[in-house]
Amino acid sequence: MERILGAALAGFASDLRLVDALDFAAFIRIGQMANLRSLVHSSAEPYFKPGTIELCELGQALLSWAEPPEILLPMTFRHAGVRVYFRLRLAARSASVELESVAIEDDDSGRLEARLTNAVESATLQPLRIQRTDVAT
Numbered sequence: 001m002e003r004i005l006g007a008a009l010a011g012f013a014s015d016l017r018l019v020d021a022l023d024f025a026a027f028i029r030i031g032q033m034a035n036l037r038s039l040v041h042s043s044a045e046p047y048f049k050p051g052t053i054e055l056c057e058l059g060q061a062l063l064s065w066a067e068p069p070e071i072l073l074p075m076t077f078r079h080a081g082v083r084v085y086f087r088l089r090l091a092a093r094s095a096s097v098e099l100e101s102v103a104i105e106d107d108d109s110g111r112l113e114a115r116l117t118n119a120v121e122s123a124t125l126q127p128l129r130i131q132r133t134d135v136a137t
C-alpha cells in the first residue's frame with residue numbers, strides 16, 4: 001500500500017522538496033503550523049483535489065552535523081471513504097511514505113489495496129501509473 005500512496009505523492013513530494021529544509025526546520029521548531037499547512041496546500045494543489053492531503057501536526061526536522069537534513073511530516077490522505085495516516089519523509093534527493101494506519105468505510109470485502117488504489121486514482125488531478133495487483137472492482 002505504501003507503493004500506491006508513494007506513486008501518487010511523487011510530484012507533490014518533489015514540490016515540497018523545493019522548499020529549503022531549514023525553512024521547514026524553523027517552522028517546525030517555532031510551531032508555525034499555519035505556514036506548514038500553507039506549504040502543504042500549495043504543493044498539493046496541482047496534484048490532488050482540495051482537502052485530500054492534509055498536514056496533521058508539526059512533524060520533525062532531523063538535523064545533525066554528520067547527516068543531511070530530513071523532514072518528517074505527519075499527514076492524512078482522505079478521499080472516497082478511505083483515510084490513510086502516514087508520515088512523509090523528505091530528504092535531499094528522495095522522499096518516502098511510512099504508513100501509520102488505513103481506515104476504509106463500509107469495507108467488508110477485505111480488498112484494502114484495491115479500494116486505496118481507486119481512491120487515490122479518483123483524488124488525483126493528473127493520471128497515475130499505479131500497477132494494480134488486483135484488477136477486479
